[in-house]
Amino acid sequence: MVKRAKTTEPVNHIAVFQESSIRRVWHNEEWWFSVVDVCAILTASPDAGAYWRKLKQRLNAEGGQPVTFCHGLKLLAPDGKQHETDCANTEGLFRIIQSIPSPKAEPFKRWLAQVSYEWVKEIENPELASARARELYQAKGYPRAWIEKRLRSISMRGELTDEWKARGVAEGKEYSILTADIARATFGVTPTEHSQLKGLDVVKTGNNLRDHMTDLELIFTMLGEASTTEIARRSDALG
Structure with missing residues (x-):
């Protein structure tokens, strides 16, 4: 059995299509994307939420039953809080895109297929994910020593969340609470407060706080x- 690569932290993530952000979350061992964000990109609607509600009604009327390929999952909203949002996996998004007339539909399908392909390859070979992450950081001009620390921090975060998952800690809110507790004990502030101190707008830009940490902060x-x-393992804690 091939294990998932520990290259992504199991919290909300941002994918980028043509400089537009799409919220996504790791759920049931695959990526699920915000349907509203996709509608906003494909339609340029001033109210993507309303567009999706109308489209969902039409799909229901036509027997498309979007409820069968959409799930309400917690995503970070503009107010900085986690809210349940309609999300779809790759297969579900392809079905939704077919119902949206947009010149961006075909480029988006190709982008989505590429994202899915890379995800599958990274599961099969975890080293590919590390290599791709290293290349991305190098392209952004990060020093080599910092990159190695960042990649190590991703791996260690994966070990921690795997431990939480094995002990019954629920992803989402409970992960956020525990992460905030660790950050508060380490830096005296929560990740949200830390981001604000660095002037990062995580919701709008998808900036990852850890990508803006110094070497010492990463350590x-x-x-x-x-x-x-280690404490969780020794105390045999359960969520």
Whole structure:
């Protein structure tokens, strides 16, 4: 059995299509994307939420039953809180896109297929994910020493969340609470407060706080999460 690569932190993520952000979340061992965000990109509607509600009604009337390929999952909203949002996996998005007349539909399908292909290949070969992440950071001009720390921090975060999952901790809100507790003990502030101190707008831009940490901040973050993992194992804690 092939294990999923520990290259992504199991929290909300941002995917980017033609400089537009799409919220996504890891659920049931695959990526699920915000349908509203996709509608906003394909239609340029001033109210993508209303567009999706009307489209969902039409699909229901036509027997498309979007409820069968959409799930309400918690995503970060503009107010900085987690809200249940209609999400679809790759297969579901392809079905939805077919019902949206847009010149961006075909480019989006190709982009989605590429994202899915890369995800599958990374599951089969975890080293590909690390190599791709390293290339991306190098292209952005990060120093090599920082990149190695960042990749190590991703791996350690994966070990921690795997431990949480094995002990029954629910993804989403419980992960966020525990992560905030670790950050508060390490830096004296929560990740949200830390982002604000650095002037990052996580919701609008998808900026990852850890991509803006210094070498020392990454080291302290790794120490905090490694210690938490070890404590959970030794105490045999359950969620």
